[in-house]
Each structure stands twice: as C-alpha cells, then as structure tokens.
Amino acid sequence: MTTSFSLALPGGQTLGHIGRRLGGLGLALLLPAAMLYLWQLAATHEWVTPLLLPAPAMVLQALVDLHDSGELWEHLGISLGRVGWGYLAGVVLGLVLGAAMGLSKTVEAYLMPSFKAVSLVPVLGWLPLFIMLIGIEEGLKVLIIAKAVIVPVTINTVKGIRNIAPGHFEVARIYRFSPLQTLTRLIVPSALPSLATGLRLGLANAWMALVAVELLAASEGVGFLMVHSRQLFQLDMVMASMVVIGVTGWVLDRILQSIEQRLLAWRVTAY
Amino acid sequence: MSSTSTLSLQGLRKTYHVEGQALPVLDDINLDIAPGEFVSIVGSSGCGKSTLLRLLIGLESSFDGRILLDGQPVAGTGLERGIVFQDHRLFPWLSVEQNIGLALENSPHSPREKAAAIAEHIALVGLEGFETAYPHQLSGGMSQRVAIARGLVNRPRILLLDEPFGALDALTRANLQQELQRIWQQEKITMVIVTHDVDEAVLLGDRVVVMEPRPGRIKRIVPVAVPHPRSRSDARLARIRDDILRDFAQAEVPRLAEHPVEPRFEDYAFAW
Numbered sequence: 078m079t080t081s082f083s084l085a086l087p088g089g090q091t092l093g094h095i096g097r098r099l100g101g102l103g104l105a106l107l108l109p110a111a112m113l114y115l116w117q118l119a120a121t122h123e124w125v126t127p128l129l130l131p132a133p134a135m136v137l138q139a140l141v142d143l144h145d146s147g148e149l150w151e152h153l154g155i156s157l158g159r160v161g162w163g164y165l166a167g168v169v170l171g172l173v174l175g176a177a178m179g180l181s182k183t184v185e186a187y188l189m190p191s192f193k194a195v196s197l198v199p200v201l202g203w204l205p206l207f208i209m210l211i212g213i214e215e216g217l218k219v220l221i222i223a224k225a226v227i228v229p230v231t232i233n234t235v236k237g238i239r240n241i242a243p244g245h246f247e248v249a250r251i252y253r254f255s256p257l258q259t260l261t262r263l264i265v266p267s268a269l270p271s272l273a274t275g276l277r278l279g280l281a282n283a284w285m286a287l288v289a290v291e292l293l294a295a296s297e298g299v300g301f302l303m304v305h306s307r308q309l310f311q312l313d314m315v316m317a318s319m320v321v322i323g324v325t326g327w328v329l330d331r332i333l334q335s336i337e338q339r340l341l342a343w344r345v346t347a348y
Numbered sequence: 349m350s351s352t353s354t355l356s357l358q359g360l361r362k363t364y365h366v367e368g369q370a371l372p373v374l375d376d377i378n379l380d381i382a383p384g385e386f387v388s389i390v391g392s393s394g395c396g397k398s399t400l401l402r403l404l405i406g407l408e409s410s411f412d413g414r415i416l417l418d419g420q421p422v423a424g425t426g427l428e429r430g431i432v433f434q435d436h437r438l439f440p441w442l443s444v445e446q447n448i449g450l451a452l453e454n455s456p457h458s459p460r461e462k463a464a465a466i467a468e469h470i471a472l473v474g475l476e477g478f479e480t481a482y483p484h485q486l487s488g489g490m491s492q493r494v495a496i497a498r499g500l501v502n503r504p505r506i507l508l509l510d511e512p513f514g515a516l517d518a519l520t521r522a523n524l525q526q527e528l529q530r531i532w533q534q535e536k537i538t539m540v541i542v543t544h545d546v547d548e549a550v551l552l553g554d555r556v557v558v559m560e561p562r563p564g565r566i567k568r569i570v571p572v573a574v575p576h577p578r579s580r581s582d583a584r585l586a587r588i589r590d591d592i593l594r595d596f597a598q599a600e601v602p603r604l605a606e607h608p609v610e611p612r613f614e615d616y617a618f619a620w
Contacts, residue, residue: 217543234444242437244435244437247437248437251406252451252453253427253454254454255454258454260452264441266441
C-alpha cells in the first residue's frame with residue numbers, strides 16, 4: 078500500500094516502516110504532527126514574536142474560551158444558517174438550470190454561453206456590484222453563496238444527463254416509458270453520480286464563499302470573528318477561527334459523502 | 349397470406365439522408381414470418397440488417413412499405429415486440445430482477461403477477477440465485493441471459509435479436525446458442541435473429557434470409573429443414589452453411605466506410 082522510501086532515521090528505521098506500523102491514519106497525521114512540533118518549537122524559542130505567532134496551547138485556550146462564552150456557537154450558527162439558505166437556493170436553481178440545458182439542446186444554445194460568461198467572473202468579482210445593488214445585509218451573503226453553488230451544480234447536472242447512454246434511452250422507448258418514468262427510472266439514477274459530485278463541489282464552494290464574504294462584509298459569523306480578532310490583534314483567536322472553519326468544512330463534506338455513498342451503493346460495490 | 353403470418357414485411361424501403369444525399373439502406377424487402385418460426389437474417393456489414401430490426405422494433409419510424417404484426421401495421425415501439433441488443437443495455441444501478449422488471453413498468457398486470465413473471469423468466473434463462481446481483485457482477489454471457497429474460501418477460505408476439513452473442517467469447521456464444529434454441533422450443537415464440545455469423549444463422553434458423561449490401565436487399569431465402577434441437581456438428585447444417593458462405597465468397601470491392609448512422613443524444617432529447 079505504501080511505497081517505502083529509504084530515508085534513514087535513528088535506529089535504522091525508515092519513514093516507510095513507521096508509516097506501515099501506524100497505518101493509513103498515522104501516515105496522514107505525520108505531516109500535521111511535524112508542523113505542530115515545529116510551531117511549538119518556534120513559539121518556545123520565540124523565533125517569531127508571540128504577538129504574531131501564539132503558542133498552540135494559547136490557540137487551544139482561545140478555542141475553549143470561545144466555546145465557554147458561547148460566542149463560537151453563536152457565530153457558527155449564523156454562518157451555517159447563511160450557508161444553508163445560500164446552498165439551498167443554489168442547488169435548486171442549479172438543478173433546474175442544469176436539467177433544462179441537459180435535456181434540451183435549444184435551451185443550452187440560448188443559455189450556456191451566458192452561463193459560462195457569468196461563471197467565469199469569480200464570486201468575489203461580483204461582490205462590489207452586489208453590495209451596490211442590495212447592500213451588505215443577509216441577502217448579499219445568500220446571493221454570493223448561491224452564485225458559488227450554482228456553477229458546479231449546473232455543470233455537473235448537464236454533464237450527468239449528457240453522459241446517459243443513448244442505448245438506455247432506446248430501452249426506455251421500447252418499454253414505452255412516459256416522460257415521468259424516463260425521468261425517474263432513467264435520467265435521475267443515471268445522472269446521480271455526476272449530480273452528487275456537483276452537490277459536493279457546490280458545498281465546498283459555498284463554505285469558501287461564506288468565509289470570503291464574511292471577511293469583507295459582515296458583523297457576525299466565523300469569518301467576521303476572524304477579521305475582528307485580527308483588528309484587535311488577537312492572533313490566537315484568528316487561528317482558532319481558522320481551525321473552526323477548517324473542521325466545519327470537513328464535517329460538511331463528510332456528511333454529504335456519507336449520503337452519497339448510501340445513494341450510490343450499487344456503484345461503490347463496483348470498486 | 350398475411351393473415352396467417354405473425355410478421356409480414358411488404359415492399360419495405362428505408363432511405364437515410366446524409367448531407368443532402370439520399371442513401372438507400374433497405375430496398376424492397378418482402379418477408380412473411382410464420383407463427384413460432386425462427387428466422388435468421390445474415391449479411392455482411394452495411395447490408396441494413398440492423399436497420400431492418402430497428403424498423404421492426406419501432407425505433408425508426410420513417411419508411412416506405414408496410415410492416416404488419418398479426419395483420420396490424422406497427423407504429424412506434426410496443427410491448428408485443430421484444431428485443432435483445434448486442435450490448436445488453438442493462439441499467440447498472442438496478443439488480444437483475446429490477447432490470448427485468450423494467451420491461452413490465454407499463455404492463456397491465458398486478459405486482460404479484462409481475463413478480464411471478466420475473467421469477468419465472470429468471471428460471472427460464474437459468475439465473476436462479478442471481479436475482480439481486482448487479483450488472484457489474486455478471487459476466488457478458490450472464491448479462492445477455494438477463495437481457496433475453498427482459499425481452500421475453502412481457503410474453504411478446506415476437507422476439508428480435510440484434511447480434512445478441514456478437515460480443516461474447518466463442519465458448520460462451522456456443523453455450524448461449526444452445527440455450528436460445530431451448531428457450532425458443534420451450535416458449536414457442538416467434539424469433540428473428542440478425543447475425544453476421546453464418547454458423548449461428550444456420551444452427552438456429554428454420555429459414556436463413558441472406559442479404560446483400562448497398563442497398564440492403566434480400567438475395568435469397570434458404571430453408572433449413574433440420575428438426576430442433578440441432579447439434580452444431582450435424583452434417584446437413586454444414587452443407588447448408590457452405591452453400592450460404594459461397595454467397596459471400598466474392599472479394600468485397602474496397603470502398604470507404606459510410607457515415608455510421610448512430611443515434612445521437614439529440615434524437616432522444618425531444619423524442620418523449
């Protein structure tokens with residue numbers, strides 16, 4: 078499973094040996110552990126002033142404080158609410174748009190070039206215009222997140238539908254499927270793997286767009302917590318916010334991944 | 349005449365239009381198929397034999413002439429006609445029994461009758477114990493057995509087979525040919541098989557329709573008066589095969605391939 082490379086360590090061991098002993102998880106934790114060690118080393122020897130690089134223990138303490146004061150959950154709740162609404166809007170619009178373009182060449186001919194042009198302007202590129210148009214209230218966050226979600230959901234929906242084997246459509250015709258039967262028995266299950274990819278990419282995009290928009294225009298949320306702490310020069314809080322953002326993003330992806338695995342059981346067993 | 353035949357083709361013509369040019373694929377096909385008969389259609393590539401089957405199943409709709417099933421003109425696809433393609437076309441996200449059940453989506457039977465029909469046809473093709481297997485777990489031969497069960501589960505008046513064993517290895521093919529012979533005798537169903545394998549055509553068919561290409565025409569119809577079940581080592585079959593093979597002996601005139609007229613996605617996007 079792991080290719081051993083012969084970097085000799087004290088005691089005649091190689092990194093490959095250690096990796097095998099620890100298993101896959103141990104291997105994955107090796108780099109973070111080394112980084113953490115280096116960080117601790119830098120903090121104790123004050124290679125960088127503690128004002129700029131707080132020790133790991135301080136960051137952990139900041140996390141505990143955030144949890145104890147309830148601030149963490151307040152900000153996280155607000156952020157997740159924004160992601161929830163923006164994601165919902167983006168997924169619904171993306172699925173409808175993707176299905177329309179996937180099923181009809183005419184609709185695609187009308188919409189695809191404009192869609193591509195819009196999607197090529199990154200989320201943050203829309204921010205100044207949107208702020209001018211709708212201000213910096215909740216609507217802005219939801220709109221920005223929805224925009225970030227629509228693009229991958231739409232593209233993967235179109236792709237999923239286009240990749241359905243023509244022969245399968247013939248089977249549907251031979252057994253006289255109605256349009257509804259063709260949709261539920263053929264198109265949706267056949268496009269599902271691609272849809273799932275779009276939904277996961279969309280969620281990752283949503284989370285990144287949220288943090289970006291909260292950094293730039295917000296008065297609550299984890300992104301705001303981070304930028305606000307930086308203004309107060311509380312670097313431990315900044316790094317604690319980073320941890321929260323990273324872990325939350327990872328958890329969200331894991332949730333979608335487990336749903337995907339359940340829905341696509343026929344496919345997972347193929348490998 | 350047509351009242352006694354299951355399937356009757358009268359003056360059938362089909363022309364494709366490629367880049368503004370008329371390309372005749374089938375020209376004046378006349379054929380009557382009796383109830384319970386097994387007819388093989390054999391020809392080299394480009395003779396329109398697959399197109400003929402697509403017309404019979406109803407996937408192609410524009411043609412000249414008449415296609416009568418039990419005296420009624422066919423229009424579009426219908427559950428009274430079943431088909432097995434060379435690629436099994438099973439849905440990979442459905443199990444064996446669910447795939448067979450697809451054919452019964454629009455049949456008027458009750459769920460219990462459907463379940464019974466599915467179980468019966470799984471037994472017919474010898475796949476008991478694989479009801480809940482998925483297509484990726486099946487070999488090519490097993491997949492084709494599922495496709496045959498799916499084609500038969502509606503108890504169609506006629507089963508069409510489009511080079512059903514063309515993608516299988518020789519041993520599996522020989523095995524499935526015997527199986528098909530057994531199923532045909534057991535079910536007493538009219539079958540039409542299209543193949544480029546003369547051995548297969550002679551082994552299975554009561555009559556072998558030999559086609560010639562450009563445009564596709566019937567060259568001659570060879571009766572195979574050997575009772576079923578047949579053995580592939582039968583000397584009478586060998587003589588008929590050699591006779592038919594002489595039709596294909598002339599060296600083919602070299603020419604560039606025509607545009608393959610394959611269905612594209614757009615053909616289905618609005619078809620339903």
